[in-house]
Amino acid sequence: xxxxxxxxxxxxxxxxxxxxxxxxxxxxxxxxxxxxxxxxxxxxxxxxxxxxxxxxxxxxxxxxxxxxxxxxxxxxxxxxxxxxxxxxxxxxxxxxxxxxxxxxxxxxxxxxxxxxxxxxxxxxxxxxxxxxxxxxxxxxxxxxxxxxxxxxxxxxxxxxxxxxxxxxxxx
Numbered sequence: 074x075x076x077x078x079x080x081x082x083x084x085x086x087x088x089x090x091x092x093x094x095x096x097x098x099x100x101x102x103x104x105x106x107x108x109x110x111x112x113x114x115x116x117x118x119x120x121x122x123x124x125x126x127x128x129x130x131x132x133x134x135x136x137x138x139x140x141x142x143x144x145x146x147x148x149x150x151x152x153x154x155x156x157x158x159x160x161x162x163x164x165x166x167x168x169x170x171x172x173x174x175x176x177x178x179x180x181x182x183x184x185x186x187x188x189x190x191x192x193x194x195x196x197x198x199x200x201x202x203x204x205x206x207x208x209x210x211x212x213x214x215x216x217x218x219x220x221x222x223x224x225x226x227x228x229x230x231x232x233x234x235x236x237x238x239x240x241x242x243x244x
Contacts, residue, residue: 108134108142110218110241114150116233123152123165126233130169132241139181144173146188151196152231165229166196169205184211184220192226203228209237216240 109131116126130148137143147170154162173188188207194200204227211220218239225232 105136105138107244108136108241109244110134110239112148112218112237112239114148114235114237116150116224116235118152118231118233120231122154122162123231123233124155126150126152126235130237130239132239134175134241140177142175144171144175144186144188146171146173146190149195150192152229152233163197163199165194165199167192167194167199167203167226167229169193171205171207173207182212182214184213185209186211186220186222188222192229194229201228211237213241216242 112130112132114126114128114130116128118124118126128148128150130146132144132146135143147168149166149168151164151166153164156162169190169192171188171190173186175184175186177184186207186209188209190205192203192205194202205224207222207224209220209222211218213219218237218241220237220239222235222237223232224235
């Protein structure tokens with residue numbers, strides 16, 4: 074009888090331990106993968122030289138865990154100049170190239186994002202390249218990504234608050 078009790082106790086302990094290890098392996102085996110998003114950006118510069126901005130971007134995202142991701146973003150942004158004393162000023166168009174980190178902080182949908190990179194001027198004989206950085210907050214679900222960010226352009230002597238609306242999907 075004692076051998077049967079020890080055998081039952083051992084079997085119970087083995088099943089219980091197997092359940093614990095199965096649960097911990099589910100967390101470790103998160104399905105990492107890539108997402109691709111296409112966005113439209115509109116912004117309001119915070120200085121007096123530019124009226125507004127409009128752009129589009131492509132963002133590649135690699136999910137490290139369920140709550141953290143790495144991002145690479147590029148596209149095109151145009152800053153529309155204000156007319157100065159009746160003379161039409163030249164707009165500034167540039168290509169941003171940014172790397173970032175996204176952390177989901179609430180319900181796996183609300184996130185904070187930080188990006189750094191460069192902006193390469195490509196229109197109207199502008200030849201500058203600027204350092205840019207952009208912290209932001211947003212909401213993302215399976216297909217939609219909406220975010221607001223502050224973006225600073227060092228050499229362009231301006232910054233902006235921008236809204237991004239994007240469609241994204243798993244690759």
